[in-house]
Amino acid sequence: MIASAAIARYGLPPSTTVELLNVSENETYRVHDPDVVLRVHRLDYHPPGAIPSELAWLDALRTEAGIRTPKVIPALDGSRVVRVPDPAGGPDRDCVMFEFLPGREPSEDDLVTDFEPLGALTARMHQHARSWVRPAEFVRFHWDADAAFGTAGRPGRWGSWRSAPGCGPAEHVVLDRLEATLRDRLTRFGTGPERYGLIHADLRLANLLVSDDAGVSVIDFDDCGFGWYLYDLGAALSFFEHLPEVPEVIDAWTRGYRSVAPLPAGDEAEIWTFVLLRRLLLTAWIGSHSEVEIAAALGAEYTSGTCALAEQYLSTHS
Structure with a gap:
């Protein structure tokens, strides 16, 4: 071994x-x-x-x-x-x-309470990323639209959502529209330094540890790289984007974020773009990681849920 x-x-x-x-x-x-x-x-x-x-x-x-x-x-x-x-x-x-750091994964039972301090913590990480003088030999990949969805016949970093379980012709129609809309909105949003920089890129609950003594710890920076700062919020909502309390959770996160750093209204207006970006990436990941326990457990139901969220998003974001 x-x-x-x-x-x-x-x-x-x-x-x-x-x-x-x-x-x-x-x-x-x-x-x-x-x-x-x-x-x-x-x-x-x-x-x-x-x-x-x-x-x-x-x-x-x-x-x-x-x-x-x-x-x-x-x-x-x-x-x-x-x-x-x-x-x-x-x-x-x-x-x-x-x-080995002490602590427990935050619970989905208390998301609103947990996400306000998580927003503040994320803002501190982003502030550091904006000002940090990186070593000359610093190398990390990008989480841009081409990395997410692929380009010129090459799949994205986590594969193609088209290979996700349960992704048939009807699902292709919905998710093709979603990808096209996401690409367009991300292009218009831009990659200026105030919106795009070094991020953790996987701040889901499994990568946070909460301890009464030590506070919140952040682990597993294996996917850190260059991307939109708001992608860190999309990643934090991984696997429960569909829950009815998510809008309230997002509000808590933005309150926490603004207690540390500015979050312009124009950025806040695109939050759901990054929630759906992450969701579509995870749909692709499930399709390319069928041997992983969580991917096998979520399966075709996750693809169906992605389509439902996509329909909601596309009804207000075109």
């Missing part, structure tokens, strides 16, 4: 307990005694230099902006990213070890 081979690079004995936490894109393990987290990266997702760049922003947010993020634990040779041969003979894998 790659995780067992990786911990040896950190001086941990073979008897150390290694427990698989989840498999989504990467494999994430909890290592016991010491209590740390090991991330085994997926293959062929990041260009050279991208993982060290992620870790650089994670460090800067903690030390410069006061955002609680996990510290990176270096290997015995000082490496923050270690390349580990696969004992089974597969390709080498990149691995990173992090401190």
